[in-house]
Amino acid sequence: MSNSETIKYTCPYCGKEFDVEIYNTVNVSQDPDLKERCMSGDIFRHSCPHCHSDFMIQNPLLYEDTEHRFIIWVSAKELGDLSSFAKPLIAKGYTLRRCATVKEFVEKIQIFEDGANDIAVELAKYDSFIDFLDSRKGKAEDVTSIDYVYTKDDVMKIDIRMDDKGMSFLIPVSGLHDELEANKEMFEIEDEQFPCINSDWILSVFMKAQGNA
Numbered sequence: 001m002s003n004s005e006t007i008k009y010t011c012p013y014c015g016k017e018f019d020v021e022i023y024n025t026v027n028v029s030q031d032p033d034l035k036e037r038c039m040s041g042d043i044f045r046h047s048c049p050h051c052h053s054d055f056m057i058q059n060p061l062l063y064e065d066t067e068h069r070f071i072i073w074v075s076a077k078e079l080g081d082l083s084s085f086a087k088p089l090i091a092k093g094y095t096l097r098r099c100a101t102v103k104e105f106v107e108k109i110q111i112f113e114d115g116a117n118d119i120a121v122e123l124a125k126y127d128s129f130i131d132f133l134d135s136r137k138g139k140a141e142d143v144t145s146i147d148y149v150y151t152k153d154d155v156m157k158i159d160i161r162m163d164d165k166g167m168s169f170l171i172p173v174s175g176l177h178d179e180l181e182a183n184k185e186m187f188e189i190e191d192e193q194f195p196c197i198n199s200d201w202i203l204s205v206f207m208k209a210q211g212n213a
């Protein structure tokens with residue numbers, strides 16, 4: 001079930017207090033209307049009734065999709081021990097993740113709805129970035145973002161963006177899964193800990209593999 005609460009909030013712009021409704025839990029299988037608000041990030045966006053300024057309140061949010069069997073905890077901070085909560089969900093086949101930012105959260109929903117493996121996605125982004133550097137189409141410092149676009153017919157599309165330009169990479173999914181399978185231990189994660197699977201994570205995996213951890 002989805003759950004929200006009304007809290008008193010002090011506007012960061014005019015300093016006046018007002019009530020805002022924030023969601024702690026969103027179950028999109030039961031409340032599909034809330035999905036749009038999550039995908040757009042609007043669920044964290046609020047407006048002050050006094051001065052009409054818009055701002056974000058990134059409160060911790062538990063996003064549950066019972067149909068696609070995944071749970072994302074949006075929280076900038078690490079979570080405590082959640083094993084008693086996590087174990088029965090893992091037994092039911094759920095994927096459990098934490099996302100530190102709204103951008104990561106939105107992308108993660110897309111990945112899991114596509115039925116893609118997010119570890120394979122981070123690997124695809126990493127491989128695309130290396131290809132990008134090898135092709136000499138730009139420098140590492142020009143890259144503004146590396147985004148997952150979609151998975152279709154065994155192909156994953158990754159975009160590398162520089163301010164006004166972009167480059168797309170089409171990566172065969174079966175190749176990514178072969179790479180994960182061949183390096184199982186290297187990419188091992190524990191869902192019980194609600195791991196953050198993002199660019200920092202994949203970099204730490206490769207650093208460790210090179211003995212630089």
Ligand SMILES: [Zn+2]
Nearest residue numbers: 011014048051
């Ligand atoms: Zn205000």
